[in-house]
Amino acid sequence: xxxxDIARRYFFEQCGYGIGKLAxxxxxxxxxxxxxxxxxxxxDPLAPRAPHFAPKAKRLIxxxxxxxxxxxxxxDPKPKLAELQGKPVPPEVIGGQRYAFIRxxxxxxxxxxKFAKYGESGAELSEVMPHLAKVVDDLCFVxxxxxxxxxxxxxxxxxxxxxxxxxxxxxxxxxLYGLGSETRDLPSxxxxxxxxxxxxxxxNWSSGFLPTTYGGVRLRNSGDPxxxxxxxxxxxxxxxxxxxxxxxxxxxxxxxxxxxxxxxxRIAAYEMxxxxxxxxxxxxxxxxxxxxxxxxxxxxxxxxSFSRACLLARRMIEMGTRVVTIYHEGWDAHSxxxxxxxxxxxxxxxxxxxxxxxxxxxxLLDDTLVVWGGxxxxxxMIESNAALGRSKGRDHHPQAFTAWLAGGGIKGGMTxxxxxxxxxxxxxxxxxxxxxxxxxxxxxxxxxxRLTFTYQGRDFRLTDxxxxxxxxIIKA
Numbered sequence: 001x002x003x004x005d006i007a008r009r010y011f012f013e014q015c016g017y018g019i020g021k022l023a024x025x026x027x028x029x030x031x032x033x034x035x036x037x038x039x040x041x042x043x044d045p046l047a048p049r050a051p052h053f054a055p056k057a058k059r060l061i062x063x064x065x066x067x068x069x070x071x072x073x074x075x076d077p078k079p080k081l082a083e084l085q086g087k088p089v090p091p092e093v094i095g096g097q098r099y100a101f102i103r104x105x106x107x108x109x110x111x112x113x114k115f116a117k118y119g120e121s122g123a124e125l126s127e128v129m130p131h132l133a134k135v136v137d138d139l140c141f142v143x144x145x146x147x148x149x150x151x152x153x154x155x156x157x158x159x160x161x162x163x164x165x166x167x168x169x170x171x172x173x174x175x176l177y178g179l180g181s182e183t184r185d186l187p188s189x190x191x192x193x194x195x196x197x198x199x200x201x202x203x204n205w206s207s208g209f210l211p212t213t214y215g216g217v218r219l220r221n222s223g224d225p226x227x228x229x230x231x232x233x234x235x236x237x238x239x240x241x242x243x244x245x246x247x248x249x250x251x252x253x254x255x256x257x258x259x260x261x262x263x264x265x266r267i268a269a270y271e272m273x274x275x276x277x278x279x280x281x282x283x284x285x286x287x288x289x290x291x292x293x294x295x296x297x298x299x300x301x302x303x304x305s306f307s308r309a310c311l312l313a314r315r316m317i318e319m320g321t322r323v324v325t326i327y328h329e330g331w332d333a334h335s336x337x338x339x340x341x342x343x344x345x346x347x348x349x350x351x352x353x354x355x356x357x358x359x360x361x362x363x364l365l366d367d368t369l370v371v372w373g374g375x376x377x378x379x380x381m382i383e384s385n386a387a388l389g390r391s392k393g394r395d396h397h398p399q400a401f402t403a404w405l406a407g408g409g410i411k412g413g414m415t416x417x418x419x420x421x422x423x424x425x426x427x428x429x430x431x432x433x434x435x436x437x438x439x440x441x442x443x444x445x446x447x448x449x450r451l452t453f454t455y456q457g458r459d460f461r462l463t464d465x466x467x468x469x470x471x472x473i474i475k476a
Contacts, residue, residue, distance in 0.1 A: 046181040046188065047180050047181075055443065056367070057367050057407070060172075060440065062371045063310075064156075064328070064374070065328055066327050067199075068155075069341065073113055075125065076423050102379065116133075118133040118134075119137040120413060123413070126345075131352070137413040138406050138413070140405050140406065143419060144431050147159070147375065152200070152332065161203070161206075166200075166203035168460070169210040171462060172205060177211075177214050179445070183319055186283065188322045189214070191325050194304065197329055204327075286301030287301050289301065296358065297311050310326065334385075338392065369406075370406045371436075373404070377423075382394070400424060409475050410474065417429035438468060441462065
């Protein structure tokens, strides 16, 4: 074996007594000083693992509205903003805040849709969400979200990984690392996209410095659902089977030699790809779904859509997938916020409501956490730029926005937190991105401060050194 072939774990295994004593001392130090409890890697990286404590939720469906919906036009009505329509926002409110595409003294733009109260909870919703209005008593609206980032890619990556630059593990990857997988026939972390593209790209579902086994697997809307799974032309089943057996044998031999976790990940990937050749086509075939279910989702089983993705998400979690993230890109309303949001709600509203109702009817909502939201909000000020062909839009706004959660231990029929009269600043019960991440992990049975991974000499976690669980929105 060449020196360059020796993996770190193999090196330490061969170093003998001195290194062993150092390792033991390190372990004891961690126990004595109340050090973080970190998940140790099992031989099978996807083996089911016990959570830190009893979970409220066993699986997560994240409906990511990429591009940032306007809280002011969908969830957070502001009569005062309507009164100030066309007038500048008071300077003391803005406080020197800079914006990407508008001046801070731009005129205000009032709510562009009518609001009404729905359900026993009296939750306020925009008129462009008539279907969601039917399930408001199952939802918790968090009106006090805020973030550190004001551009799309960094904000999307920040929400998904806890860091604004690519390279950190995504939330789905942390969940697999902490909990393992409940299925061997499908990926445990699946990603779908139903819009025009995702600003943050694959960094949003990357495993980062965690083993690649924990990365998200993207399902495509047409053709083979997963790339590189189908056999190439001229390779029959027998040839494939014999090839995989040989590759498995060689990989296993190498794993026993150097104990490199990347080899374990490679073995798991080959095995998963083989099983996916039969399970993926069956999963994607919605023609056998109950016509009433298809109608409820507004889904044409043969056409890619957000509705189809939501129905697939329900099917996947039934089959054991732990995390499904659906990105619906297109909410970036720098111009014509009315047309933009009306169109996006037309594409998503019915399916979101149908997913909640469907999960509830099947007894899955109690232990399935559903999260809806974008990367930030939109400004109370209007964006109009003749040079860019923009009018009657809203700019990026990180100081305040709304997300909603349902199922998985969340208190339904609740509105949490508040913004000021203009929807500009959070004034009650602020919820930072790290707080949302900590809460999601908590609901899945994981302590965000204890779930760590040592990389380059430092313990990392999803919430970095921040975050607190929002206990007020969790059922006792």
